[in-house]
Amino acid sequence: MFGLFKKFKEGFSKTVSAIAEKTHGLFGGRKIDASSLSELEEALYTADFGVETTNEIIQEIKEAYKKDKDLKGKQAAEIGASVLKRILAGSEGVLVESGTKPTVLAIIGVNGSGKTTSCAKLAWRLKEDKKTVLIAAADTFRAAAIEQLQTWAKKLDLELISSHTGADSAALAFDAWQAAKARNKDYLIIDTAGRLHTKSNLMDELAKIRRVLQKNDATAPQHRWLVVDGSLGSNSIEQAKVFHASFGLTGLIVTKLDGTSRGGAIVGIFRQLKIPIYFVGLGEKAEDLQPFSIENYSNAVFGLDK
């Protein structure tokens, strides 16, 4: 557990330093006043927390300040973290296997969010947990998406079902399910093509993949996860809304949180849609895809040690 927090802290170290820097060490011993509050507000906005969450955090700190004029920065950070924890309550996704094999995970998202990479890392993680996994390369649209997954599969020793670019992705998903069943796999992970949520023809294609899978197993795909680029702003909320409306999302993977971006938008997504976050991407290595932890995330954002 400690190791995991360390990873989070490392991943978010730039976040913490960025917020700490903007607030001039507010979270240390300094006392709260009007100007440090506005610095904190700015830091939260620039972490993509959005208007609603930023206001909520600032309001609560202001109220505490009214009651106690000697409020210290550290206490303000604790209040901030507790607001985040409250907003995020219930957001930790725990992957449960379905009763019948294979448990199917459909991985979807906009272009460039990191779906293919996440699929490979996820398969690797499940394999480490002694599960058997098959990946379906159903992104038959983007040039060389299949080759990308093949390279990952070779590197991490993963099993992959693929066809050629331009092939019917739904048919591939169907065949992959049959293969996963025949090979008695615990999991089938389906990598789909990137699509902007505003293109409804591509959204229909997702629905087709689902329909076709249900010919094999009426409950498949049991998990429909959206991959969200953590450096995006409020538009990621729009993306999640639209994908959720047409595909019924069951979970999120938030990628690219190892930059200086704070991934604050994921709080907005959870606020609005209550979709749990299963994994976060904290680096480029396979083991850098980590389970999401509210405690670690909230503490890391406000620079609190456990």
Next chain:
Amino acid sequence: MFESLSDKLGQALRNLRGVGTLSPENMAEALQEVRTALLSADVHFKVAREFIERIQTQCAGQEVLKGVAPGQQVVKIINDELVKLLGEGSTELSAARPLKIMLVGLHGSGKTTSTAKLGKLLKKRGYRPSVVACDVYRPAAIDQLEILAKQEELGFFADRTSTDVPRLGKKALSDALASGSDAILFDTAGRLQIDTDLIEEVKKLRSEINPDEILLVVDGALGQEAVNVAKAFHDSLQITGLILTKLDGDARGGAALSIKSIAGVGIKFVGTGEKIADFDIFYPDRLASRILGMGDVVSLVERAQESIDEKEAAKMAEKLRKADFDLEDFLSQMQQMKKLGSMQSLIGMMPGMNGVKLGDGAEKQMAQAEAIIKSMTFQERRNPSVINGNRRQRIASGSGTKIVDVNQLLKQFQQMQKMMKMMKGGGAMKMMRQMNAMKGKGGFPGMGM
């Protein structure tokens, strides 16, 4: 993309109706809403604040002009300020020949796709472009670029055995020049701006190839982070411009405003769709107009000029004139339309249509009409009157539609033919009446009727 921002501006300024002079007091509420709107559109916090301050100074004390709603007056001030912020005039590429361009950016921002799109655009401008694969890290990135290059008939250079990017870049440059290329585009690996090793690598590549343009590729949906990204890349590489991608999505693009004002480099191109043709020059004035819901007709007209074959258009006009227009012609008309790009991206450019969601209904209707016509024999397309019940059944099952769909298409086509005959006969009044009668029945897809 900026639709929701313009919506919110409109709402915030509606409250200003009936005011005599603009003052900080009566502006306060509206400006607070403008600030919230800017922040929700992912404009950087500092940029939003400075922008509001500038607007406030400019507005204060101004008398509300007669005949103009105060809201409109403020919109004009905001518009002018936006144009200024986004950079006046168009931002052109360097005129150097051979022209060497390096594309850099974060992971997944769209560098490889943009490389191909820019290559195609330069080819259209008379260059002989080549692309060089310098992304040796992402699995299959080289394959992706090769496939796109082949598709667009661009020169392609790579070295699959090397990970020494500066060296392979230098070698590819001399090979490309030797092959007669006069525009060489370098697609580099995605990297975090704080990844010092990879930034060092791309700096070395820069000194080996000495590019005329270093373009940063930025996802249009990027959040507050956009500013850090642009600034850091600029500090270490002295970028010369930006490519803003994925602008065919919705509500956002505040990143464009932030980058422009903080990092101080211009936006040169925008990616507006998945097709390689969905790539435009960036015009700040057009974007500002679009932000304020005034549409972007100029871009639309330009794209039409580029995409539509003039000879084909003349032939079509002649056919229309003679009322000799059959389903075969209709099919080619639709295919011309498709070349313009996706319907949604076209709609977004039309005045007053900002924010109108097509929902792909029209696109679907067009695809269906195309499928139906393609399931007809050539004889049937030339002379639809031969299509009897049996043929209808065959066409419907061939195109995966129902007989009613086929019937509807044929009926609409007949009406159109009738109208053309009337036009030929000069019966304009008759035609007007006919058109009124047709209203509400659903026009012919893709013909704007």
